Amino acid sequence: MKVVIPVAGQGTRLRPHTLLRPKMLLPLAGKPILGHIVDTLVAQGIREFVFVVGYLREQIESYIRKHFDIQATFIHQEPPRGLGHAIYLAGEALDAEEPILIVLGDTIFDANLKLVMESPHTTLGVHEVEDPRRFGVAVLDEHGFVKKVVEKPQKIISHLALVGIYWIRRSGTLLSCLKEIIKKDIQKNGEYWLTDGIQMMIDRGEKITVFNVEGWYDCGRKETLLDTHRKILEKMELPQVTFKDSTIIPPVYIHPNAKISRSVIGPFVSIAEDCAITNSVIRDTIIDAHSEVKSLVLSHSIIGHHVRLNGAAQNINVADYSVIDNIK
Secondary structure (H helix, E strand, C coil): EEEEECCCCCCHHCCCCCCCCHHHHHHCCCEEEHHHHHHHHHCCCCCCEEEEEECCCCHHHHHHHHHHCEEEEECCCCCCCCCCHHHHHHHHHHHCCCCEECCCCCCEEHHHHHHHHCCCEEEEEECCCCCCCCCCEEEEEECCCEEEEEECCCCCCCCCEEEEEEEEEHHHHHHHHHHHHHHHHCCCCCCCCHHHHHHHHHHHHCCCEECCCCEEEEEHHHHHHHHHHHHHHHHHHCCCCCCCCEECCCEECCCCCEECCCCCCCCCCEEEEEECECCCCEEEEEEECCEEECCCEEEEECCCCCCCCEECCCCCCCCCCCCCCCCC
């Protein structure tokens, strides 16, 4: 059993944080996005991984080799030509007769995949959403089988968003469909889509079901990344940390060697290694390694590594039950 994780994208929606490193290595509560995903898969017994890499691939390969004792194969996709093309390239490391699990590299999840992999049919992870227009969706027939998959529908035809987890009962079936799509040059927005390959499987008579993924944490944009950060912190068993002249409001993750002085930290804050925070109030924020923050109020923020921020402290007397907005 192999899992294919496509991690070749440039993460343009998370710039400037992705200009110098892949999106999948952005930190969340003490480890990169990709670290959370691989940990979840390893905990469920998976040891064989195929990573489709491209943008800044050396960083991903180095991270995986350094932190995980797994059988890892790296396939290079250059230039990026879409998710369908990435999975097609991964075919060189797959056995066409065996099943595969595909997990997108920017989606953290909670699901019992052992039960999923016992399904007699190819099955797709879904999560019900109010507005599915920025996701791929699955449309079911009266028997509960998928009759159509549509990428980013302009009209609401289903509320079952595809979460980026696909269990393919026989990898060769999908690969043959993707091969035909590429041969016929069926592109959309300059890319070969995985959903087109899955739709071709359905059109050829493949029975495909869905399974519900309640714990689905999207990391594709700043807003969803911070929302995922909050949910992960709430789930984690975090050690109690104290600093003699600061207030810590959980849940927070603070690396053991970070220095906190005369500050209020939390809730929903991650502070990585070798950071120094002084005279600041910080909530709902991710601060990456080797960064320094002085005399600032930060909220709903993402701070990269090796950053220095130095603000101007305020001197304010505020009585109980007061509300003050837009302090500058």
